[in-house]
Amino acid sequence: MTKNIGSARPRDDVRLLLDGRGTYLDDVPVTGALHVAFLRSPHAHADIAKIATAAAAALPGVVRVVTASDLAAICHGWGSSQTFPGLVERRQTALAATRAVYQGQPVAAVAAETRAIAEDGVEAIEVDWRPLPEMAALDHALEPGAAPAHGDLASNLAYSGTIGANIDPAIWKEAAHVLEESFIFHRVTGVPLETRGVVASYLPADGSLTVYQSHTAPHQLRSLYAMHLGLDEGRIHVVTPQVGGSFGVKIHLYPDEIATCAIARLIGRPVKFIADRLESFTADIHAREQRVRARVALGADGRFLAWQVDCLLGMGAFSTHPGSSVQEGDETVRLAATPYRVDAFAGRVDVAFQNKTIVGQYRGVGHPMASAVTEYMVDRSAEALGVLPEELRRRNYVPDDAYPTTSASGLPLDALSHRKCLDEILRLMDMPALRLAQAAFRAKGVYRGIGLSAFIERTATNVPVNAHVRKATAQDGVTLHIDPSGSVRAAITVTEQGQGTHTAIAQVIADALGVPFERVTVISGDSAATPYGSGIRASRGAPVGGELALKAGRALRRNVLAAAATLLQVAPDDLTLDNGTILRRGGGRGVRLDELAEAVHFRPQLFQHGAQPNLSVAMHFGHDWPTLVPTNGIQASYLEVDARTGMVRLLHHWAVDDFGTLINPLLAAEQVRGGIAQGIGQALYEELLYSEDGQLTNATLADYLLPKASDLPDITVGHVETPWPHSELGAKGAGEAGTTGALGAVLTAVNDALRPLGAKITEMPMTPERILRALGKI
Amino acid sequence: MKPRPFKLIRVDSAEGASEALARHGEEARILAGGQSLVPMMNFRVAAPAVLVDINACTGLGGITRTGDIIRLGALTRHRETATSTLVADALPLLAMAMPHVGHLAICNRGTFGGSLAHADPAAELPACALLLDGSVVIGSLRGERRVAAADFFRGLYTTAIEPDELLLAVEFQARRPNAVFAFHELARRHGDFALAGIAASAIRVGEMLGDIAFVGFGIADRPVLLPSVARLAAGALPRLPQIAALKEALAADVEILPDNQQSPAMKAHIVAELILDALGQLSRKGTA
Numbered sequence A: 001m002t003k004n005i006g007s008a009r010p011r012d013d014v015r016l017l018l019d020g021r022g023t024y025l026d027d028v029p030v031t032g033a034l035h036v037a038f039l040r041s042p043h044a045h046a047d048i049a050k051i052a053t054a055a056a057a058a059l060p061g062v063v064r065v066v067t068a069s070d071l072a073a074i075c076h077g078w079g080s081s082q083t084f085p086g087l088v089e090r091r092q093t094a095l096a097a098t099r100a101v102y103q104g105q106p107v108a109a110v111a112a113e114t115r116a117i118a119e120d121g122v123e124a125i126e127v128d129w130r131p132l133p134e135m136a137a138l139d140h141a142l143e144p145g146a147a148p149a150h151g152d153l154a155s156n157l158a159y160s161g162t163i164g165a166n167i168d169p170a171i172w173k174e175a176a177h178v179l180e181e182s183f184i185f186h187r188v189t190g191v192p193l194e195t196r197g198v199v200a201s202y203l204p205a206d207g208s209l210t211v212y213q214s215h216t217a218p219h220q221l222r223s224l225y226a227m228h229l230g231l232d233e234g235r236i237h238v239v240t241p242q243v244g245g246s247f248g249v250k251i252h253l254y255p256d257e258i259a260t261c262a263i264a265r266l267i268g269r270p271v272k273f274i275a276d277r278l279e280s281f282t283a284d285i286h287a288r289e290q291r292v293r294a295r296v297a298l299g300a301d302g303r304f305l306a307w308q309v310d311c312l313l314g315m316g317a318f319s320t321h322p323g324s325s326v327q328e329g330d331e332t333v334r335l336a337a338t339p340y341r342v343d344a345f346a347g348r349v350d351v352a353f354q355n356k357t358i359v360g361q362y363r364g365v366g367h368p369m370a371s372a373v374t375e376y377m378v379d380r381s382a383e384a385l386g387v388l389p390e391e392l393r394r395r396n397y398v399p400d401d402a403y404p405t406t407s408a409s410g411l412p413l414d415a416l417s418h419r420k421c422l423d424e425i426l427r428l429m430d431m432p433a434l435r436l437a438q439a440a441f442r443a444k445g446v447y448r449g450i451g452l453s454a455f456i457e458r459t460a461t462n463v464p465v466n467a468h469v470r471k472a473t474a475q476d477g478v479t480l481h482i483d484p485s486g487s488v489r490a491a492i493t494v495t496e497q498g499q500g501t502h503t504a505i506a507q508v509i510a511d512a513l514g515v516p517f518e519r520v521t522v523i524s525g526d527s528a529a530t531p532y533g534s535g536i537r538a539s540r541g542a543p544v545g546g547e548l549a550l551k552a553g554r555a556l557r558r559n560v561l562a563a564a565a566t567l568l569q570v571a572p573d574d575l576t577l578d579n580g581t582i583l584r585r586g587g588g589r590g591v592r593l594d595e596l597a598e599a600v601h602f603r604p605q606l607f608q609h610g611a612q613p614n615l616s617v618a619m620h621f622g623h624d625w626p627t628l629v630p631t632n633g634i635q636a637s638y639l640e641v642d643a644r645t646g647m648v649r650l651l652h653h654w655a656v657d658d659f660g661t662l663i664n665p666l667l668a669a670e671q672v673r674g675g676i677a678q679g680i681g682q683a684l685y686e687e688l689l690y691s692e693d694g695q696l697t698n699a700t701l702a703d704y705l706l707p708k709a710s711d712l713p714d715i716t717v718g719h720v721e722t723p724w725p726h727s728e729l730g731a732k733g734a735g736e737a738g739t740t741g742a743l744g745a746v747l748t749a750v751n752d753a754l755r756p757l758g759a760k761i762t763e764m765p766m767t768p769e770r771i772l773r774a775l776g777k778i
Numbered sequence B: 001m002k003p004r005p006f007k008l009i010r011v012d013s014a015e016g017a018s019e020a021l022a023r024h025g026e027e028a029r030i031l032a033g034g035q036s037l038v039p040m041m042n043f044r045v046a047a048p049a050v051l052v053d054i055n056a057c058t059g060l061g062g063i064t065r066t067g068d069i070i071r072l073g074a075l076t077r078h079r080e081t082a083t084s085t086l087v088a089d090a091l092p093l094l095a096m097a098m099p100h101v102g103h104l105a106i107c108n109r110g111t112f113g114g115s116l117a118h119a120d121p122a123a124e125l126p127a128c129a130l131l132l133d134g135s136v137v138i139g140s141l142r143g144e145r146r147v148a149a150a151d152f153f154r155g156l157y158t159t160a161i162e163p164d165e166l167l168l169a170v171e172f173q174a175r176r177p178n179a180v181f182a183f184h185e186l187a188r189r190h191g192d193f194a195l196a197g198i199a200a201s202a203i204r205v206g207e208m209l210g211d212i213a214f215v216g217f218g219i220a221d222r223p224v225l226l227p228s229v230a231r232l233a234a235g236a237l238p239r240l241p242q243i244a245a246l247k248e249a250l251a252a253d254v255e256i257l258p259d260n261q262q263s264p265a266m267k268a269h270i271v272a273e274l275i276l277d278a279l280g281q282l283s284r285k286g287t288a
């Protein structure tokens, strides 16, 4: 049997994209489209006393200037989804009407012949702003007397929840060691290479809306636009063309995107909005602004008697839509300490309103902080006990054979492999040799650090409790067709943003059906071409989409064999299909799939009377697994801290992950590497810098420091395969693991380097200035 | 991120540029490599009504030597400066600085004149021009004049160039015998503007260093000479001064300004460390 599952194939669209022949949003041809530019609030918090649009409207080339009152009748606004009961909600409208509550919030829009004219129009709009006291700094958000982020709030506390159980106070007294630490994580954002964008066209003639959008979930958008614009969902067509990265940024729906569709409806002409980089920085979801306190009670034998982890999350002015901003803080706490046996766990999540951009789900959603905090505390514990960090990990891991189990924070977990992953990474690193090298450098006054960071990720969300409110994760669907040429077309709901979803899905179908990989074409991202279903989020493409593809491929195989059996006058069980050829088990003449397909489509007379062979399948799948799909892995970083300048030089990075059945080791490794780049970014470089009054001061790629290829170390990627036991395919989510483990690996490595200097650092990114302060040099 | 409408005038000579500038006055800006001006126009922080494009001008480019004078035309691309053997031999400080300037694509377009005229306080070339006591040649319909680098940089993005004037060239004295140089900067990522940097020169005779001079950049509103630091360093020879003493001398020379990522204290510390690196390099045999 040919095996495609498990083979390291490059993405099948790589050549197309490198040739510059991809169709990204800006390449979508739309005749007569107007360009929309937004006037965004320059203030973090201000009343809008008056908006004067006449000068803008009079500019040649400006077609329409739109404010909140123009859209009020078309689009009513929305609240937050109550996926976290008790979350305080404030309604949003596509354009702010009387008050802006964060810098970058869309206030008015100009539709014009060109983007440049639209921007001229935006400049010509006069707004009478009445600035209000703003709440930007998270550390002060919950203090009594803090300025409220919305005028009518009594407190900026948007949500508060507890996780785990109360810890018996006696434990803290009796523990051999109690370790305590505070962590500061600053705001970052996802920065996909292709910015967000929408092309929307409304036909008054038939009430249809066609939307092209750089997004991950076309059907979800359809449902949401129907809801927001009061349109018949059946008349909404959404296409997500080639998408140049998402990282979570493009799973949300933004006010500017809703406004663009509403403007298309308002003026009855196609309109196009493409965020420029400045807008992306101010208006894409932000993430990771957290303060975390961790406290660990340690027995003399190294046992974790108790963990307390509290998180304060800054969520910005609103909870993200759809879904909830709370999720990030909740995941940070819920996943803390989960790789380990912990006798007692208690956690708390507080979420604060701020006059800042909305915080949403960026690759890893809470998991990087969970891992960084946990692994830092584990290292401190090892230090307190005088054992090697890897030794304490090995001792305290939930053993690989102890699953399924439930974490002390209440998460059901299954099929994890911490010990195997640790053994594999130590082997890849050649840890004893590395430690010797480190010691030799230290003797010369060169401070090198080695850091480990294990983690658990929760992947593959499916049909959560208020899915109908969020329209976020639905049952997935696929249709498979075989053409007369014998080629297979799969139209599936999981989508492609550059990670290779299509290639992986094609590999699964090729094996399940029994055809060469090259015969399978995968289509996604078009609501008119695929069944209803979720798109991509939460690393669900392989575990959920892959499982669906496997089931559908097998169903189609049954159809193919039934058709061939009719043609060949044998029982279906006597036939096999492999590599595109149907053979009789006992030998004798078979038939090629293309011959069979040709016969089915064009020569029905070859089949016995009444037989209607069917070379298509439509299938749906909403997983009913006992949990989300947990994955685990471990990363290691080797680096050098220049104690004179505070600069960090990354020397090498390792990752070992358990993604269950590997559909494509190459694509999985690429996901890991790209994710690590983003995790390293959060650890050392990336930070959205806000002034006290809520102004973002580094909204360019020159000032917001993304690590570049030359800043990154070589990354060794290894795998452990523990198949997910609840599916036939056994695959788990792989998209976010890289980001999740890298933050903690670099954090623990930097601290390992600083240890002989008596310094520590727990604020990220660990900039040269913060490292010099930790060293007491400034 | 689209510029406001503007008129583009392409000129093919310095005279043509001067005429256009004289006609349009404050409304006009010169377009050289465009690597600083165009982004500012796209952000609409600069919105000239008229752009005078000098890229097709003859006689504004090129690196030439006349006796002891090395002349770099305003349109000399960074890449050309970086790869010039004339520069490497006669102006080794520039050769040391160039690898720190931008990325290749930027260096293929960015110009020497543009860098000086733009006067970014964190840029390398203004710092070098100051340390090397360069003479900036400026022209207009009113005639030609020369301004010493020390008088040329007037503040943040501000120079001695009047609205009707064009920077024509910069002239430097070729390296004196025994002159040694050092150039050090710290940038978060390769190719970024420095968060602080130091250009240094001295005369080395045998083991002895004399005439030590330092210019710091990325620390104030323009590149600054650091005479107190130089005195301290000279006094400490053959040993290196202490970091704390360096920071004190630095404070006497310049009030360090923060940028949006780094505090003055951070910059002072980095400059002090870079000065030590520079002194180490100046005293080392076999260096330029």
Ligand SMILES: Cc1cc2nc3c(=O)[nH]c(=O)nc-3n(C[C@H](O)[C@H](O)[C@H](O)COP(=O)(O)OP(=O)(O)OC[C@H]3O[C@@H](n4cnc5c(N)ncnc54)[C@H](O)[C@@H]3O)c2cc1C
Pocket (backbone or CB within 6 Å): A702, B029, B030, B031, B032, B033, B034, B035, B036, B037, B038, B039, B074, B078, B100, B101, B102, B103, B106, B109, B110, B111, B112, B113, B114, B115, B117, B118, B120, B122, B123, B124, B125, B161, B165, B166, B167, B168, B191, B192, B193, B194
């Ligand atoms: C991502 C990036 C990184 C960079 N990194 C660095 C770096 O590390 N170090 C560094 O030094 N630079 C850096 N630069 C800037 C680059 O070196 C610029 O090219 C340079 O500063 C300006 O030169 P230009 O020829 O592009 O000038 P332009 O952008 O064309 O002009 C800049 C200004 O100078 C004026 N001007 C230009 N030429 C003349 C003239 N002959 N007479 C009068 N006025 C004139 C213009 O009117 C304008 O005001 C970077 C740029 C980018 C985009």
